[in-house]
Amino acid sequence: MTRALAWAAFLLGALYFVLPLVGMAEFSLSMRREGYSLDAYASVLAEAEFQRTFAFSVAMALVTIATGVLVVVPTAFWVRLRMPELRPVIEFVTLLPLVIPAIVIVFGYIRLYNTGSWLPLTGTAAGTNLLLAMGYTVLALPYMYRAVDTGLRTIDVATLTEAAQSLGAGWGTILGRVILPNVLGAVLSGAFLTFAIVIGEFTMAALLDRPAFGPFMQRLGQDRAYEPSALAVIAFAITWGCMGLIALVTRTQRHLRTGAR
Amino acid sequence: MPATPDRSARALSRWLGVLPFFAFATLFLLLPALYIVVGAFRDGAGGFTFDNVLGLRQPSILNAYWVSIKVSFWSALLGCQIGFAMAAAVVLGGLPRSLRQPLLTFSGVASNFAGVPLAFAFIATIGPAGLITLWLRSDLGIVLQAGVWNVPEQLLWLLPGQVRFPRFTILSTTGLVLTYLFFQIPLMILIITPALEGLRREWREAAAVLGATGAQYWRMVALPILLPSLLGCMALLFANAFGAVATAIALTGPALNIAPILLYAQIRGDVLGNPNLGYALALGMILVTAAANAVYITLRARSERWLR
Numbered sequence: 290m291t292r293a294l295a296w297a298a299f300l301l302g303a304l305y306f307v308l309p310l311v312g313m314a315e316f317s318l319s320m321r322r323e324g325y326s327l328d329a330y331a332s333v334l335a336e337a338e339f340q341r342t343f344a345f346s347v348a349m350a351l352v353t354i355a356t357g358v359l360v361v362v363p364t365a366f367w368v369r370l371r372m373p374e375l376r377p378v379i380e381f382v383t384l385l386p387l388v389i390p391a392i393v394i395v396f397g398y399i400r401l402y403n404t405g406s407w408l409p410l411t412g413t414a415a416g417t418n419l420l421l422a423m424g425y426t427v428l429a430l431p432y433m434y435r436a437v438d439t440g441l442r443t444i445d446v447a448t449l450t451e452a453a454q455s456l457g458a459g460w461g462t463i464l465g466r467v468i469l470p471n472v473l474g475a476v477l478s479g480a481f482l483t484f485a486i487v488i489g490e491f492t493m494a495a496l497l498d499r500p501a502f503g504p505f506m507q508r509l510g511q512d513r514a515y516e517p518s519a520l521a522v523i524a525f526a527i528t529w530g531c532m533g534l535i536a537l538v539t540r541t542q543r544h545l546r547t548g549a550r
Numbered sequence: 551m552p553a554t555p556d557r558s559a560r561a562l563s564r565w566l567g568v569l570p571f572f573a574f575a576t577l578f579l580l581l582p583a584l585y586i587v588v589g590a591f592r593d594g595a596g597g598f599t600f601d602n603v604l605g606l607r608q609p610s611i612l613n614a615y616w617v618s619i620k621v622s623f624w625s626a627l628l629g630c631q632i633g634f635a636m637a638a639a640v641v642l643g644g645l646p647r648s649l650r651q652p653l654l655t656f657s658g659v660a661s662n663f664a665g666v667p668l669a670f671a672f673i674a675t676i677g678p679a680g681l682i683t684l685w686l687r688s689d690l691g692i693v694l695q696a697g698v699w700n701v702p703e704q705l706l707w708l709l710p711g712q713v714r715f716p717r718f719t720i721l722s723t724t725g726l727v728l729t730y731l732f733f734q735i736p737l738m739i740l741i742i743t744p745a746l747e748g749l750r751r752e753w754r755e756a757a758a759v760l761g762a763t764g765a766q767y768w769r770m771v772a773l774p775i776l777l778p779s780l781l782g783c784m785a786l787l788f789a790n791a792f793g794a795v796a797t798a799i800a801l802t803g804p805a806l807n808i809a810p811i812l813l814y815a816q817i818r819g820d821v822l823g824n825p826n827l828g829y830a831l832a833l834g835m836i837l838v839t840a841a842a843n844a845v846y847i848t849l850r851a852r853s854e855r856w857l858r
Contacts, residue, residue: 291764295643298635302735305632306660308682309732312675360574367567375568382575388843389583390793392810393832396817397582400589423578430579485662491796496817506666507800510673517670524667525659532659 310525317518329515333523338505346494346502349418350487353425354480357433360426362476365437366468369446383434386427395424395493417497424493429486433479440475441468474542478535485531489524583836589829602830610807611822615834618792618809621723625730626787630780632731633738641746654743657736664733669800672729677720694718721802729801730791737790738783745779745853775853782849789842792835809835 320328333339368375386394398420402410410416449471453463469476491503506524510517593599606612640650676682678695686692691700697717701709719725749772757767795810804815813835815821816828 292644295639295645298639298643299645299649302632302636302639305735306656306732309671309675312681313671315681316674360571364568364571371564371567379568379571382579385579385583388789388836388840389579390795390810390835390839392793392795392813392817393586393836394579394582396813396828396832397585398578399817401582401585420578423574426574427579482662489665489667491666491799492814496814503666503796506670507796510666510670510800511803514679518674521667521670521674525663525671528663529659532655532662535658536655 313518313521313525317515317522320515329519330523333509333516333519338500342500342502342505345500346488346490349422349425349501350484352422353429353487354483356422356426357429357479357483358476361430361433361437361479362469362472363464365434365441366446366464369438369441370450380434383430387431391424391428392492392496394427395496398424399496411497417499421493421497421499421501424497425483425487425490428490428493429479429483432482432486436475436479436482437472440472444468444471474538477538481531481534481538485528488527586829586832587836589826590833592826592829594826602824602826603833605824605827606830606834611812611831614807614809614812615838617723617807619838621726621730621808622788622791625727625734625791626784628727629731629734629738629787630784633735633783634742634780636735637739637743637746641743642749650743653739657739659736661733661736661740664794665796666800668729668732669797672720672725672732672801676725676728680720721805723806726798726801726806726808729797730794734787734791737787741783741786742779745776749775778849778853782846782853785842785845785849789839789846792839792842 317329318325318327320326320332364379368379399411402408402416402420404412410420446468449467450463453467458467489503489506490501491507494501495504495507506517506520509520590602591598591600593601606615636653639645640653672680674680676694683694686694691702692698693700695717697715699713699715701711701713720729753771753775754767757771762770793810795814798806798808798811799814802811804811809831812821813828813831816831820828822828822831
């Protein structure tokens with residue numbers, strides 16, 4: 290009885306998730322009147338704007354990941370090593386992006402860094418790109434910080450640091466060649482999640498008027514029929530790929546750890 | 551006792567280590583948010599005023615908030631219930647253990663599959679020319695947009711020729727709730743599964759030994775323990791839906807009057823005709839999501855007392 294109910298709940302739920310995925314896949318293959326074809330994909334991939342915006346968003350994701358690592362890893366390391374009393378404050382700040390909607394943050398950027406302000410970032414394309422990358426880093430902060438902090442918990446930060454210092458290492462060497470390799474799995478997990486978030490992000494890119502993938506998808510959705518579904522399939526595949534890589538990294542780490550013991 | 555130069559230099563270098571983080575957070579998170587909050591209480595000349603916040607009482611703005619709250623509430627409530635049912639089915643319902651990990655992995659993917667592509671998937675499925683819409687119309691005679699069921703011949707002995715039901719289109723609040731569930735349910739599954747796994751077998755056995763039925767165990771033991779978690783998840787899902795912009799814009803365009811879309815239009819083109827009113831609108835959104843998150847954090851702390 291319980292089991293039958295459980296199966297019913299699970300299968301009905303699964304149906305809800307499968308149907309839109311089937312719908313989008315079917316639609317993306319239906320561009321030709323007779324039978325299925327990959328025409329919609331060919332049409333999307335050949336679009337110059339697709340290539341341009343996709344490349345832009347990939348570059349944005351990479352800059353975001355690099356900035357995130359540079360901001361988060363030294364901070365999380367330093368707080369564990371020297372300033373544990375600051376932990377609650379830092380954790381609170383890193384959780385704020387979940388509380389303040391992205392649209393409000395970018396609204397603040399537009400007003401705070403406009404052309405007439407003390408730091409006119411939105412005045413130039415490079416400045417706006419920088420602002421967008423910083424905005425994405427803020428969006429990724431909760432995930433990145435938690436991943437790295439959990440990673441640091443599994444290693445003995447103080448001993449590693451002392452050992453490195455007694456061998457004459459400076460802070461740069463300690464961070465880059467001792468700490469970072471030890472939390473690489475956590476950093477990669479955070480990085481893949483960041484990639485998944487950034488690649489199709491719409492709100493910030495649209496409001497800062499940057500040629501990113503998200504706004505491109507939205508525009509295409511307004512004036513094409515089949516191509517948007519093809520884009521949705523591609524976006525879903527990217528998200529799936531990122532999550533798969535996270536699972537892979539986590540599993541490899543676990544193997545390496547148990548193997549080392 | 552005055553600190554020796556050496557000690558204060560050391561304290562300074564300690565703070566130097568977290569300086570980059572605080573500089574980053576101040577410039578790109580705290581200051582922009584603060585600017586909005588302060589702006590909400592400023593008039594055009596920079597003086598202090600409550601006019602902007604009071605100006606939110608226009609019917610169109612109040613309506614936008616209200617529709618947003620309704621959509622977030624329903625998607626959170628249904629997301630909680632369905633997500634709980636699916637997680638409970640897999641954790642407690644005796645389904646094969648091998649289903650658990652794939653469900654969690656899929657939930658990770660689906661909870662991150664929000665925004666523009668998600669809207670496309672639902673338009674392709676249940677939009678005006680979507681897979682299910684066309685199938686219902688051609689095979690069953692159900693026209694969703696019109697709310698009419700042209701009953702097929704085989705069933706005419708049972709039903710009249712036409713049955714009317716509430717119209718459905720994806721470009722509506724119902725459509726929005728249906729779409730939001732695609733990331734709400736997985737988020738619920740991800741948060742509630744650890745809580746369900748934390749329900750100890752001994753509690754169930756103890757209840758059974760004392761003569762409790764399954765229903766009594768749930769009503770008097772399991773649900774009271776899970777209640778803070780469930781309400782907390784509900785608050786988190788509410789905030790999650792309330793701040794969502796991209797899905798709504800890609801799904802309905804500027805047609806639907808909800809708070810994030812109104813704010814989006816205001817930032818792009820000052821549709822309210824008063825820049826400072828925009829700040830107040832944004833402040834309102836922060837307050838709603840902050841309240842929901844405060845409820846979540848408080849209740850999570852409570853639930854951790856039992857579920858360790």
